[in-house]
Amino acid sequence: MREAAISIPTEVVAQPAVELEGITKRFPGVVANRDIRLMVRRGHVHAIVGENGAGKSTLMKILYGMQRPDEGVIKINGDPVAFRSPEGAITAGIGMVHQHFMLADNLTVLENVVLGSEPRKGGIAIDFRAARKKIKEISDAYGLGIEPDMLVEELGVGARQRVEILKVLFRGARILILDEPTAVLVPQEVEELFDNLRVLVGQGLTIIFISHKLDEVLSVADAITVIRRGETVAEVDPSAVTARQLAELMVGSELPSPETRDSTVTDVVALSVEGLTVRAPDGRAAVDQVAFTIHKGEVLGIAGVEGNGQAELVEAIMGMRPADGTIHLADADISSWSTLRRREGGIGYIPEDRHRHGLLLEAPLWENRILGHQTRRPNAKGPWIDRAGARGDTERIAREYDVRTPGIDVDAAALSGGNQQKLIVGREMSGDPVVLIASHPTRGVDVGAQAAIWDHLRAARADGLAVLLVSADLDELIGLSDTLKVILRGRIVADVDPSAVTPEQLGSAMTGAGEES
Amino acid sequence: ACGGDSTTATPAEGGSSAAAPTGAKVGLAYDIGGRGDQSFNDSAAAGLDKAKSELKLPDPRELTASPGETEAQKEERLRLLATSGYNPVVAVGFAYSGPVKKVAAEFPDVKFAIVDDAAATGPNISNLVFAEHEGSFLVGAAAALKSTKNNVGFVGGVQVPLIQKFEAGFAAGAKAVNKDITIQSKYLSQPPEFTGFNDPAKGKTVAEGMIDAGADVVYHAAGGSGSGVFEAAKAGKAQAIGVDADQALTADAAVKDVVMTSMLKKLDVAVYDFLKSFAAGTVKPGTTVYDLKVAGVDYSVTGGKVDDIKDKLEEYKQKIVSGEIKVPETTS
């Protein structure tokens, strides 16, 4: 699709859409950006890659006017600009899709989309009809399939991501910043997104694209900038590098080769689930008669498009949601156990949404170490919290799991998303779990950390850990799982052999293609 | 009254010629609301003002209680007055009972007076108490005599024993005239919520309710909420009875004309009497009851609205004074 980019009139190409020079941004204790330089040509898809916390999002927020640089110059279409707020950037034709959703759950899609640039009638009233029409038009034109009057909270992540893109298009942006737009999408959705991007680029738009999925980056980008620890380290041509080289540029050292996989599956049952049914508030079965068994040393992968009951399934197993059916942990029927008892019984839990379920953002790291393990050593002695024990063990986790932090007394909110995730993984692995329920364990985590997390999972599996892995990253699912099941509308619809399946095949099984026939 | 030797006051005589000793610095501690509450604190203030001008006293010191305070704070207030050289010290309101007793013991040379309480006794404590039920009896009788619908109302500020005394007297008086009369009665708030004395809006709603239910005379013992009662009476073409002071004089001009009579509780007289006896060096410790006999409580005749029933009221008054009628102090 690079032909599309080439078809742009040359005089426009000559002029860079975005130029950043000498951008520096300091946060307390951290320099997020240092003397960064970036040049994005008009009509290009320009990718930015870098480790977690490298400063990519910060740089983009600066470009979008959400944060002001301490030093440096921003030029849009050759003119220097100084945005005081996103308003200025929007006026200059910049739109941004943020790494974390910028949506109000309790407002409708329409309200979220028009917010800040509402079509009006009679001066102050919102012209809902005009807005609805325009949203429909954009949605149809790009095949986004968005229903303007739904509440955002009713949408799955994929749909939310499309709403975010619609927001930008609605404002008629000419320069699009997409900060990890694909983290939550399945391959088909990613492919659709890329098709859309190509159309946009074809219309002369410029796209800045951030992703940790280097293969995606290579497939879609016209140019790549690598950022390491707040500095620009390289400007590369996607046709001239491999994913591996790119990864090495990011982390600044040579990556070891991937280890080979051999099965550690035993025939001792660790977790078995039978006839599990979870009802949504409206009475519909969100999880419908699900049954499976995980043995010691086995990783059971659950593949499925987001919103097909994975979250409910996981929460039911953790005892956070009422469910029918039986769950056995080894020989014990734990169906009626409380969440705490299940955790004490040896179930570890890496939640899908680390901010909601995994961390106390305003508590220091060592208190976060205690969370979910508050009744066990080394965090507690009887009814008492063992502060020394918890602190010591937090130091250990930070070391062993490479949690990059100034210390264990900083609030969890101060860590980058990837480092937060490493802390959670470290914590859950430290509880000597028999079974680990891992939901998207590497979402938003950079390649280096991702590999580290996988290694930890593999090592624990070799020691007999049973893992239930839910992920949207099909490479991860295929690479880690010993057994794979596909979930669709709350039901297990297929068993797949991970050693024989391709991501594309898996993707089509997930969307139910061919199910009817 | 227990312990104290009970005496009966002599009614105040205007235009005293007694020469005032200079330097009698009066300290006065009000209950919540203080001077300007257009209710019983104001009555005490009136007595103080009168004493000040007639006895030529130096500037007195007046302190006011805060809502929700403890006894310790009241105690401290009295003590501050005593230590700062104020003598005599007058405490307004039964809440000062405990504090007066304590502080008076600490300052035997200072004379204390407490209004509305006979429980705090001591050699240097004068208790000024009122027979509110007797006065209320008379206005109750007036209400019954004036009611054409045989239906009268009582609005109390806060349901405490003191205000229930008003209610008891009022009911007895009304019943004495017409034993089948309907008496509606309602309090605006419950202790320790004392907002009932400060909520004219509630006073109005309650009185409206009574008037809609047939009452044509409404008596209030609700302090500042009374203005709402008057308004309701005005709008509902009913009559109202004021309390403490002669409210046909003090109420707002727009509603004055509905005040048929008022139950006078002559706090001003009591305070003035006490200060005068202090000046004369004749302070008597113990309880002084301001009742009908000494005109410590009474009904007002301003506006002439009760002129036609005055004879009957005087008759009742005589019977109470003579002891022929014993007015109950508590309801039921």
Next chain:
Amino acid sequence: MSPAAGGFLDRVSGRVKLTGWLSLAAPLLAILFAAVITAVVLLITGNAPFATFALMAEYGVQPRSLVLTLNFATTYYLAGLAVAIGFRMNLFNIGVDGQYRLAALLAAAVGGTVALPGPLLIVVVVLVGVLVGALWAGIVGLLKATRGVSEVISSIMLNAIATGVGAWLLTPALLAVPVAGSNNIGTRPIPESAHFPGFALIPGTTVKVFGFIVVAILMGIAYHVLLTRTVFGFDLRATGRSESAAVASGVNVKKMVLATMLISGAVAGMVGMPQLLGASYSYSLDFPAGLGFTGIAIALLGRNHPVGIAVGALLWSFLDNSSNILDLEGIPKEIVIIMQGTIVLSVIVAYELVHRYRMAAEQRRVSRELTGGTGGSGGAGGTATPEGAVSR
């Protein structure tokens, strides 16, 4: 942001971590600000600010005033603790007022009727108070846990209901005994043997400090230990910080709501005890009301920290006390209320300002270090040696 930075005051100030002279700056700034505002108000109304402050200070350090300040503070402290427990779990117990009034009334009634040896009776009275407070607050907890009723509404409503029920109980037909000659009405007095002994702590006055101050201090320690050293306290704070994360970690939030309200109510049940067992020995019409609302202000002023609450309670009670001397000198004592409101606001604003100043300073420090060539940004968790690779 270094882990060693800060100490005691940091923890007092909660979120804000301060170091060095800055730790003193916040409270100083606040007091200065409150003083300035008050001075302006005084000046506008023709009173001399400095003379006024001097008067308050002079009066405040007299032995008797000190005792009173301690005594009030004891009560305020308990009220502050009761509110703070709820706050730590994001529960706004606005109903401490009703809880302590009902508790004190019933405890006083029991104390006046039950015949027991003194010390035992004290224990029984306190226990009744604790129990009643807990049960009354428990209604709030139960409604929230089982029916999802907002604790703010239910506790506001239960305050009013407590007033009505209390007034009903405090009638001669039930718990009250009329006293001859008095217009007051109260419960039967608690026998002298069960009066909580006070201390002659401050020389120069015969007034005694409430013995209950010891209980209050113990409660403060218990509060601290419970919240920071026990699993229960951890669960409580975790729920306060993020309910969803607490649920995922195995906390039964409904149980926690109930337990927290019960504890908060139990402490609220003690609020009336210093006064009841140390001064009035009976619950009557003039029993102090509204302490629950003071407790909210004090808990907030003390940032829900046991020592902070103590400081807040002392400050509050000092100001309350000094209003008497102002009144005596003819200065409107309402100035004290204005001062209290201003202090609450300015303390909090000052902390915020100092916090921001510190952030800016930190930023400058980092940039200085970096231009000095020390290099290396956020990484401290050892050298980054990523293992594994892109799985393709």
Next chain:
Amino acid sequence: MTATGLAARQPTGTAPAARGFKLTWPVVLLGVAGFLALLSLVRIVTGATDIASGGTVSAALSLAVPIGLAGLGGLWAERAGVVNIGLEGMMIFGTWFGAWGAIVTGNPWAGVVAGAVGGLLGGLLHAVATVTFGVDHIISGVAINILAMGVVQYLSKLVFAPMRGGGETQSPRIPGIDRISLPGIGEPLRQVESNGWFFVSDLAGVLRGLTQNVSLFTILAILLVPLSVFLLWRTAFGLRLRACGERPVAAESLGVNVYTYKYLAVVVSGALAGLGGAYLSIVAAGIYREGQTGGRGYIGLAAMIFGNWRPGGLAAGSTLFGYTDALQLRQGGTSVHALLLFVALILAAVAVYQLVKQQRVRAAVITAVSAAVVFTVFAVTDTVPEQFTSFTPHLTTLLVLALASQRLRPPAADGVRYRKGQAK
């Protein structure tokens, strides 16, 4: 009042009632009619003639207005994400400044404006503290409540005490605001009402209460409800404001100046609470008295939560409170006693519904037992002690909340500290 809000909530969906159940005009009217019929039945059985009289309805209206205005104030602030526990203080400012404005100008409407401005200043202080300085919202609110109390007491000493008819704790008489009636129907309605017919007389009572002798200020206050609905749910301004309460960073990321909207919301909130205060002093009492608000700011806050952060809901909440308060104030013992029968009947109906429609046997049994208990209390007593009637509105509110299904949905970022550029 109720109906307007309820109708207007449709476009934004999710009524607090059960899923799939839509509140439409016919449903609302049918509900009101059923309610009235039941009341009428109770009136005839018990002889408590006041429970649907014109006087009661009129009193309910004027008791509901200050609470509703405070609640509306709370709604504006909280919809923009600022918790406003300082409503009480802003209301206190409203009572004082309302009285002062009306007295010094001799014009009650100037007082209304002054009261709003007084509350607005309180709101401004709250906005400065919470938005600019990022202070905890509850702390700031509590401080404002304390401050307001001190300031008005201080001001009264300075301003009202020297005035004729004023004192340290009260103002002189305030000039009143005109009251209007729908002409020509007052007397006929009164006639119908006095006949005591089933339903018809009660309807006449309600109509009379709503159309006769209504203060212009009351009408203004009622109009503020649909006006708020329009501004908050129909305009760009309102959308941005609500977005600040739901997800401020999302609003920020779209170029909305979150500070501006929060400021506006809190200032309007203060002005509305101030209006509530001004209503108390100018219309309800005709005089300023210290302590006049009597905690109505907190009740307003409760009404707002009761109404699930929606104008219609809070109007319903304050109407319920005002109605039960009117009942207990006017004919306490009798009316509240009759109310017991009403509650017993409602509970019985709910029990039947639970049993037949929902098949929740256990719940039905519990409800039925409660109904029986309430009925027994009704049957064996003939009045309710004064101390108990005093909290009728509070207990009713509590019971309604305990029985109604709770789907409260506060704005997602309500009470959350927000600072520009801090998005993660």
